[in-house]
Amino acid sequence: MRDHTLQALNAERAARRPAVLVTDIAEGTQRLVTAEALTGDPLAPLLRKALASGRSGLVEAEGRAIFLTVQVPAVRLVVIGAVHISQALVPMAAALDLALTVIDPRTAFASPERFPGTELVAEWPDRALGSRVPPLDPYCALAALTHDPKIDDPALQAALRAGCFYVGALGSRKTHAARLARLAEAGFSEAETARIRAPIGLDIGAATPAEIALSVLGEIVQALRHPEGHA
Incomplete structure (x- = not known):
């Protein structure tokens, strides 16, 4: 060479x-x-x-x-919310060689005891993504799992601006409709917000945190390996 x-x-x-x-x-x-x-x-x-x-x-x-x-760059997964689904995601993401970071300002949830050996950032996403965590990019996936707009929305906005290959958010269709309205007020177009996978995860009938985590990772792999098949 x-x-x-x-x-x-x-x-x-x-x-x-x-x-x-x-x-x-x-x-x-x-x-x-x-x-x-x-x-x-x-x-x-x-x-x-x-x-x-x-x-x-x-x-x-x-x-x-x-x-x-x-x-190709190593794929990173940024999870917003130190919740039960996130705990189930940790070992599965490791098996897929995904570099995982969990962000949650709620220190009662974002504790080393609940997430041993995990890159954990106990800060608000807008602050964490602007300083503590490496910048988002097209080889990053972001999953917003808190169900709290104050925490999820800034992270979703950052992911859309960065062109993350996968952006997913937990919540019902009704919840997502309200989310889309907020993002529209923040200046995002329908084409931009259409990239958000919500309800998050593949439709496998997931019921438990582990099953939801599996469905999310399945959707992330699908988006990574078949980018032309998605908006």
Whole structure:
């Protein structure tokens, strides 16, 4: 790999932007395709599929063997609310290699005793997301679980502005309708708020905190691996 290609690849990694190194096996030539340049690339469909899977591998294009070295940022999950569902999420998220952060200003809930070994931020989301927690980005998922607009709404606004690939919120359809009205008053368009998954999680008939946690993580994986199938 040439020095300038390595430097460019490292720059994309540092900025948490996806990229694919395309290597022509027969010729040994390499080129780096960034997310910004993806749309106009002749291999765009193959590159999008590779980025969605997060896996490197050998493909064939126009009768040539090409190796795609895929670089995608580590996926982060930010959970708003140190509730029972969040407690169930912790070990499941770890099994999926998701870097999980729980934010809740209510110190009675956000305690190390209830969340041992978990990155826990006992602050209001707007403050935590602006300082204590790394900035949200398109490789972040955010799940708002407190059912309290004072806590959930600022986090949802931050996630929408950051372009998080997944934004979900707990609550009934009636609750969500009121939430949409508040977000509209805050200046968000219908297209923007349509990105919120609510009621949160896949419809699997979940009843317990663990089942709801499972449905949420299933929906997050679905949004990550099939981005073209969602608004």
